[in-house]
Amino acid sequence: MRIVLLGPPGAGKGTQAALIAAQKHAAHVASGDLFRKHLGEGTELGKLAKTFMDRGELVPDDVTISMVLDRIGEADAADGYVLDGFPRTMDQAKALDEALAVKGQAIDLTPLVEVDTEELMRRLVGRWICRSCQTPYHEISAPPKVTGVCDVCGGELYQRDDDKPEVVRARFETYERQTAPLIEYYEGQGKLVRVNGQRDVEEVTASLLQAVSERSAA
Numbered sequence: 001m002r003i004v005l006l007g008p009p010g011a012g013k014g015t016q017a018a019l020i021a022a023q024k025h026a027a028h029v030a031s032g033d034l035f036r037k038h039l040g041e042g043t044e045l046g047k048l049a050k051t052f053m054d055r056g057e058l059v060p061d062d063v064t065i066s067m068v069l070d071r072i073g074e075a076d077a078a079d080g081y082v083l084d085g086f087p088r089t090m091d092q093a094k095a096l097d098e099a100l101a102v103k104g105q106a107i108d109l110t111p112l113v114e115v116d117t118e119e120l121m122r123r124l125v126g127r128w129i130c131r132s133c134q135t136p137y138h139e140i141s142a143p144p145k146v147t148g149v150c151d152v153c154g155g156e157l158y159q160r161d162d163d164k165p166e167v168v169r170a171r172f173e174t175y176e177r178q179t180a181p182l183i184e185y186y187e188g189q190g191k192l193v194r195v196n197g198q199r200d201v202e203e204v205t206a207s208l209l210q211a212v213s214e215r216s217a218a
């Protein structure tokens with residue numbers, strides 16, 4: 001299955017995409033993680049991306065599209081993937097559809113994880129992330145067993161520069177302006193499923209897995 005997980009910043013896309021991908025033996029492809037990996041490696045792409053990320057703006061489509069299309073062409077994504085954070089503009093969505101159509105493929109399902117703005121802000125300002133494996137934690141709702149250390153790989157936890165409240169507000173605006181129109185786009189393709197993201201992680205995962213099963217059976 002090829003899944004696009006939609007939702008505003010902090011909705012839990014990264015958390016859920018990792019769980020769904022593991023359950024379905026699919027690749028988890030997160031555009032934000034790819035940019036942060038480049039940043040950590042000090043590449044030119046990483047430096048360019050940071051200038052946009054720090055302002056809560058989107059990285060330009062041309063570099064983003066080629067980065068993600070290259071990634072989903074890798075062997076571990078051959079049998080399916082969960083896209084997290086991509087596409088985020090109409091041009092990205094159309095480029096993805098066109099690239100897949102060339103291979104006789106298409107996106108199967110686009111769940112939209114819905115959470116209200118107050119809760120999104122609470123989640124983002126309390127988030128900590130593993131520098132090595134990108135697993136997200138929350139200082140109140142999902143703390144690591146040992147403060148500052150990743151449960152999964154033992155890596156160091158850090159807070160993202162773009163999780164400062166003023167940058168989060170800019171990210172919400174960017175989402176409404178550039179990404180929310182994708183909801184109608186995928187609704188028009190009959191692929192959108194709305195999921196209440198304002199519940200326990202396990203409940204959200206169960207709803208997402210149910211949507212995947214229903215689509216597989218259809």
Ligand code: AP5
Nearest residue numbers: 009010011012013014015031032053059085123127137138
């Ligand atoms: P990106 O990294 O994609 O950020 P985002 O979309 O803003 O999403 P987040 O990672 O902030 O949140 P999430 O929905 O994954 O939530 P999470 O699971 O972590 O993008 C960053 C930047 O990169 C962009 O601003 C842009 O500049 C650039 N970029 C990326 N993709 C791009 C693209 N396609 N085009 C152009 N530019 C691009 O959860 C958040 C917190 O909540 C965590 O602490 C978690 O533990 C907690 N939590 C999760 N679920 C629950 C729950 N059910 N209950 C309580 N707490 C929960």
